Amino acid sequence: MNCSHFKRSLYHFQADELPHEARESCEEHLTACPPCARLHEVEAGLLRGLKAKMVRCEAPPGLETRIRATLQDAGAGRSGSAAWLRSPWFAAVAASLLLAVMVFPSSDLYRTSSAVRVSEVVTLVDRACDLAGRTHQEQRSCSHPKHLNALRLANGRYWDLSLDHDESRQLVTDRETRGTRMRVEGLLYERIHTLQLETAEPIGPASVRLAFH
Amino acid sequence: MPEPDNDRRKEFEDTALEHLNPLFNLALSLTRNRKDAEDLVQETYLRAYRFFDSYEPGTHIKAWLFRILRNTFINRYRAARVRPNEVDFTTVEQTYERAIDEQFLRDHRAVSPEDAVMNGVLDEEVETAISGLPDEYRSVVILALIENLAYKEIASALSIPLGTVMSRLHRGRRLLQAQLLEYAKKKGILRDT
Numbered sequence: 112m113n114c115s116h117f118k119r120s121l122y123h124f125q126a127d128e129l130p131h132e133a134r135e136s137c138e139e140h141l142t143a144c145p146p147c148a149r150l151h152e153v154e155a156g157l158l159r160g161l162k163a164k165m166v167r168c169e170a171p172p173g174l175e176t177r178i179r180a181t182l183q184d185a186g187a188g189r190s191g192s193a194a195w196l197r198s199p200w201f202a203a204v205a206a207s208l209l210l211a212v213m214v215f216p217s218s219d220l221y222r223t224s225s226a227v228r229v230s231e232v233v234t235l236v237d238r239a240c241d242l243a244g245r246t247h248q249e250q251r252s253c254s255h256p257k258h259l260n261a262l263r264l265a266n267g268r269y270w271d272l273s274l275d276h277d278e279s280r281q282l283v284t285d286r287e288t289r290g291t292r293m294r295v296e297g298l299l300y301e302r303i304h305t306l307q308l309e310t311a312e313p314i315g316p317a318s319v320r321l322a323f324h
Numbered sequence: 325m326p327e328p329d330n331d332r333r334k335e336f337e338d339t340a341l342e343h344l345n346p347l348f349n350l351a352l353s354l355t356r357n358r359k360d361a362e363d364l365v366q367e368t369y370l371r372a373y374r375f376f377d378s379y380e381p382g383t384h385i386k387a388w389l390f391r392i393l394r395n396t397f398i399n400r401y402r403a404a405r406v407r408p409n410e411v412d413f414t415t416v417e418q419t420y421e422r423a424i425d426e427q428f429l430r431d432h433r434a435v436s437p438e439d440a441v442m443n444g445v446l447d448e449e450v451e452t453a454i455s456g457l458p459d460e461y462r463s464v465v466i467l468a469l470i471e472n473l474a475y476k477e478i479a480s481a482l483s484i485p486l487g488t489v490m491s492r493l494h495r496g497r498r499l500l501q502a503q504l505l506e507y508a509k510k511k512g513i514l515r516d517t
Contacts, residue, residue, distance in 0.1 A: 166470075174366070178369045
């Protein structure tokens with residue numbers, strides 16, 4: 112090992128991240144080369160000083176309590192969803208519901224369910240990938256045929272979009288819209304977590320143009 | 325008899341909440357704003373909880389939480405960023421090497437490098453220096469030097485290749501140390517060359 116090679120490896124040597132053989136070569140070079148030994152000593156001293164000065168900022172009091180409360184809420188929400196999912200007739204009902212919405216977009220399915228008018232800032236995501244922790248960029252590359260877009264709220268919950276407008280179909284299926292933040296308004300059918308969209312306005316530098324008006 | 329969801333939540337809280345401070349620290353360094361950092365950490369825990377079934381017990385949970393936090397940050401804030409910080413690293417490298425040579429290598433001064441940092445730099449100045457690092461270096465530096473994560477764990481937490489971790493840490497350290505030497509020089513701990 113020469114001095115130039117040693118200098119390139121120095122930080123990784125100090126971090127104990129070199130393979131065994133490379134580490135041994137560095138140690139041999141250090142015993143034979145006083146200038147490199149001095150450089151190692153200087154850099155190690157600077158690193159010790161730096162690490163001693165780098166303090167971790169503590170989370171503010173109250174944050175943990177808020178997180179616990181959020182998790183409790185999410186757990187309650189999840190219990191509801193889990194009960195649906197565990198139910199033996201869930202798949203059949205869900206399939207019928209989706210079919211009915213697609214075939215009869217203005218059907219009484221919505222009218223018979225109570226709705227509230229909402230106006231929310233949401234993010235359009237591929238729900239399955241989003242739950243799996245994928246970034247929006249990664250979600251845009253996901254072409255899984257069964258993955259549909261949904262609206263993610265600030266509290267982490269999701270709303271589906273009704274398919275009763277051609278424009279909302281674009282939002283449900285277009286991969287390029289994933290990650291778009293927007294303010295949406297419409298009627299929320301709480302029982303089926305579905306938003307009948309009336310307006311959608313992109314927020315900030317939108318990566319896509321929404322066709323919905 | 326306890327509810328299964330309560331058990332699940334308790335297990336998650338017991339496992340994940342002990343890493344609140346490291347997560348907040350990284351969140352703060354990314355957002356540079358305490359309120360945004362709190363929101364980011366809260367959302368990270370919520371997402372981690374929803375996805376807890378996929379976590380493999382025994383694997384590095386801190387790296388897993390860091391990864392969720394980093395992805396959440398990218399999703400929430402990347403669109404708002406105007407442009408990434410740009411650094412002329414060649415100039416920094418040359419200046420740093422010259423400073424090390426002049427201050428410590430050419431002649432052995434009474435002040436050691438460690439003392440130069442400990443006595444010549446205020447804690448707030450270190451915070452400012454860290455905060456001035458480009459985003460991509462800052463996370464790696466914090467995970468390596470404060471959280472003591474191994475290169476492999478940093479690569480997993482930030483979803484970047486191992487070689488990228490190595491080069492970012494190298495550059496991040498250089499930028500930080502160069503800045504600290506400047507502070508020490510201004511206070512007269514190191515000579516003005």
